[in-house]
Structure formats: structure tokens, C-alpha cells
Amino acid sequence: MNDRRIPLSDIRKELEHYLSMETAFSDGRVLGSMCTAPHPLAVEAHRMFIESNLGNPGLYPGSVEMEGRVMEMLAKLLNGPGCSGLMVGGGTEANITALWVAKKLQKKREVIFSSNAHFSIKKAIDLLNLDGVEVGLDDRYRISIDEVEDAVTDETLAMVGVAGTTELGMIDPIDRLSDLAAENYFLHVDGAFGGFVIPFLRQIREGVPKFDLSLKGVNSISLDPHKMGLSTIPSGALMLRDMEYLEGISVDSPYLTSSRNMSLAGTRCSAAVASTYAVMRHLGNEGYIEVVRRCMAITDRLAEGIEELGREHDIEVAIKPVLNIVAARIPDHVAVKEELERKGWYLSVSRHPEALRLVVMPHITMERAEELLSDLETVLNARR
Ligand code: 0PR
Numbered sequence: 353m354n355d356r357r358i359p360l361s362d363i364r365k366e367l368e369h370y371l372s373m374e375t376a377f378s379d380g381r382v383l384g385s386m387c388t389a390p391h392p393l394a395v396e397a398h399r400m401f402i403e404s405n406l407g408n409p410g411l412y413p414g415s416v417e418m419e420g421r422v423m424e425m426l427a428k429l430l431n432g433p434g435c436s437g438l439m440v441g442g443g444t445e446a447n448i449t450a451l452w453v454a455k456k457l458q459k460k461r462e463v464i465f466s467s468n469a470h471f472s473i474k475k476a477i478d479l480l481n482l483d484g485v486e487v488g489l490d491d492r493y494r495i496s497i498d499e500v501e502d503a504v505t506d507e508t509l510a511m512v513g514v515a516g517t518t519e520l521g522m523i524d525p526i527d528r529l530s531d532l533a534a535e536n537y538f539l540h541v542d543g544a545f546g547g548f549v550i551p552f553l554r555q556i557r558e559g560v561p562k563f564d565l566s567l568k569g570v571n572s573i574s575l576d577p578h579k580m581g582l583s584t585i586p587s588g589a590l591m592l593r594d595m596e597y598l599e600g601i602s603v604d605s606p607y608l609t610s611s612r613n614m615s616l617a618g619t620r621c622s623a624a625v626a627s628t629y630a631v632m633r634h635l636g637n638e639g640y641i642e643v644v645r646r647c648m649a650i651t652d653r654l655a656e657g658i659e660e661l662g663r664e665h666d667i668e669v670a671i672k673p674v675l676n677i678v679a680a681r682i683p684d685h686v687a688v689k690e691e692l693e694r695k696g697w698y699l700s701v702s703r704h705p706e707a708l709r710l711v712v713m714p715h716i717t718m719e720r721a722e723e724l725l726s727d728l729e730t731v732l733n734a735r736r
Pocket of ligand 1: 385441442444445447517518542544576588
């Protein structure tokens with residue numbers, strides 16, 4: 353640390369410098385992230401509650417009430433009347449907490465998950481000293497139910513399904529997992545990405561499968577307001593079928609304003625809760641439907657554009673998009689990605705299958721999508 357104070361104006365300049373190094377979503381050129389520009393109201397709410405800490409609830413009853421109301425809204429969204437849960441820092445914390453809760457319910461060790469599960473599941477298994485049983489995928493890049501059936505043993509504690517996979521946005525057959533898990537195994541659904549898409553998409557599109565608490569075997573669902581929920585980072589949520597699950601992980605917290613603490617984090621970001629509360633109340637079901645409708649229209653256009661390019665070039669959509677992620681199979685896809693990055697795009701790749709991955713978040717516009725397709729054509733022409 354410097355010995356002497358530095359004037360505010362100098363520090364502000366330094367901050368401006370660092371900010372200028374960051375990538376802004378507002379440019380509409382980031383298709384490699386699952387986050388987006390938060391709604392302006394979310395930012396406003398975040399600033400208002402910057403001092404509050406849900407980790408010490410007696411001092412912040414407003415935060416406690418807002419968390420409860422967010423949980424009520426989410427319970428309704430996930431078809432779990434009377435269910436509740438807690439706000440956390442994001443998908444990783446939600447997944448760790450879910451498996452921690454599961455571990456406390458039964459003295460078994462094995463967690464079945466697939467190769468398309470987010471890496472936070474592996475972190476959770478390692479931290480909790482559980483045994484991971486990794487199974488493969490079906491022909492649509494979803495968890496293989498046959499392999500899950502074969503993987504079940506006397507030691508099976510939990511199964512993890514993904515509703516909106518990180519790489520391709522696929523939805524695992526949660527109904528089948530729910531039947532398999534029934535009352536015997538804990539079923540956690542990772543809806544970090546899909547949780548704020550699927551419930552809205554189901555209202556406007558046929559054939560989008562169920563993944564929620566209406567499936568009786570589902571015990572918990574993670575869903576991130578800081579991804580498709582348009583809230584600020586760090587906003588995560590873990591919905592539980594039964595709040596009693598938290599008893600197992602609760603500890604005495606005698607010097608705080610509540611006598612029991614029931615979350616992985618101690619200090620908890622009320623600002624993110626306020627942000628989530630504000631944006632969910634403001635947009636409501638109709639607002640999120642519009643967000644999802646727009647993202648899906650752009651997703652469909654990108655998929656269609658890629659197929660059009662496929663008439664002239666060796667390129668195709670790896671699988672028909674289910675949510676707002678498009679994967680394009682292209683020879684040398686990493687090199688193509690790098691060439692597009694030199695043209696100002698921020699993209700990513702998937703491994704299963706190996707493809708160029710485009711995540712169509714709310715900051716992407718149709719105009720930008722057309723520009724991207726045109727730049728992709730230029731790159732493909734130059735590589736011929
Ligand atoms: N579960 C799923 C299905 C996810 O996609 C992610 C994150 C998580 C859990 C973990 O969530 P947190 O990152 O909130 O803990 N998926 C993105 C990924 O790893 C996260 C991300 C977001 C990465 C923005 C990059 C980025 O720019 O790819």
C-alpha cells in the first residue's frame with residue numbers, strides 16, 4: 353500500500369483507466385458470456401442497499417423481507433407453491449449448497465452427474481468429499497438416462513440434472529431423472545442459466561420440457577438472476593422443495609442477530625437481493641417473456657444464417673437450439689473464432705461437440721447478429 357493518501361481525482365483517473373480496459377456488453381459484441389448488462393433499475397436498487405448484509409438479518413429486516421418475496425416469486429415461477437429457498441452469490445454457491453444439503457440428509461456418498469454438468473459440480477463434490485460418478489450424454493447432448501440407470505448403486509446419494517447446459521443450452525430429461533430419483537435420491541437441477549429462460553419459453557413455444565418443482569422427484573433448483581434474470585452480479589438463487597433441508601447445514605451464530613446461520617456465506621450481499629427483487633417486480637412475467645422472445649428470435653436467425661452459409665461452406669448448426677445458445681460446427685473452429693475476435697467479436701467454443709458457441713444474451717441485437725453472420729462469411733471466404 354502507498355504510505356500517503358492519493359487525491360480522489362487521481363484514483364478516479366486510475367479507475368477510468370481500468371474501466372476502459374473492460375469489455376462492455378452495451379456494444380452488443382459479446383456472445384461468449386452468460387451474463388449481460390443488468391437492468392438500470394437493478395443497478396439503482398443495488399446502490400441503494402450497498403450497506404445491507406443479509407448475513408446479519410436482525411439489522412436488515414427489509415432485506416429479509418425482499419429475499420422472502422423473491423423466493424415467493426421464484427416458487428410460483430417454478431411451480432412449487434409453498435416452497436422457498438435462499439439467495440446466494442451465483443450458480444457455483446447454489447450448486448455447492450444443494451449438494452451440501454443432500455449430504456446432510458443421507459449417509460451416502462455418490463453423486464451422479466453428466467459430462468455436460470457445469471464444473472462447479474466437480475468443485476462441490478471435491479469440497480464435500482463425496483464421490484462423483486460421471487455419466488455420458490445421449491445423441492442430443494443431454495444426460496444419458498440409460499447410463500444413469502446403470503450408475504445407481506446402494507451408495508447413490510444424489511443426481512444432478514442440468515436445465516440449460518452451459519455449452520449448448522440443452523435441457524436434460526428432468527422428468528426421467530425425477531422418476532428415477534423419486535424419494536430415494538436427492539435430485540438437484542442446475543438451472544443457473546435456463547431457470548430464467550425455460551419458464552417463459554414454455555409459455556410461448558411448444559415442446560419445451562418441464563424441469564421444475566411440479567416434478568415430484570426434484571428437490572432443489574439453482575437459477576441465477578445475474579444471468580438471464582437481468583440482475584446485478586452476484587445474484588444467485590437456490591430453491592428448495594423443503595426449507596427443513598437447511599437444518600442439516602445450520603450452525604449456531606450466537607453473536608449475530610439471529611441465533612442460527614443457514615447459508616454457506618456469512619456476510620451476504622443484500623444489494624443483489626434488492627436488485628433481483630426490483631427487476632423481477634418491474635418486468636414481471638410479461639417483461640421476461642419479451643426478453644426471452646427477443647433472444648430466441650435472434651438465436652433462430654443466427655441458426656438459420658449459419659445453415660444458409662452451409663450451402664457454400666463447410667459449416668452447420670451442431671444441434672437445433674433449444675435455448676438461446678447456438679453452436680456451429682466448423683472445421684478449425686478455434687481459428688475461425690480467433691479471426692472473428694480480431695474483427696471485434698467476443699466468442700467462445702464448446703467441447704461436446706467441438707463447435708463455435710454463440711450465447712445470445714439480451715444485449716445482442718438483430719442488427720449485430722446480421723453483422724456477425726456477414727463477418728463469419730468473410731472469414732470463411734478468406735479461408736477457402
Ligand atoms: N451452472 C451452470 C449451468 C452455469 O452455466 C454456470 C456458469 C454455473 C452453474 C456457475 O455459475 P456462477 O458462475 O454464477 O457461479 N456458467 C458460465 C460459465 O462457466 C459462467 C460465466 C459467465 C462464464 C460469464 C463466463 C462469463 O463471461 O461458462
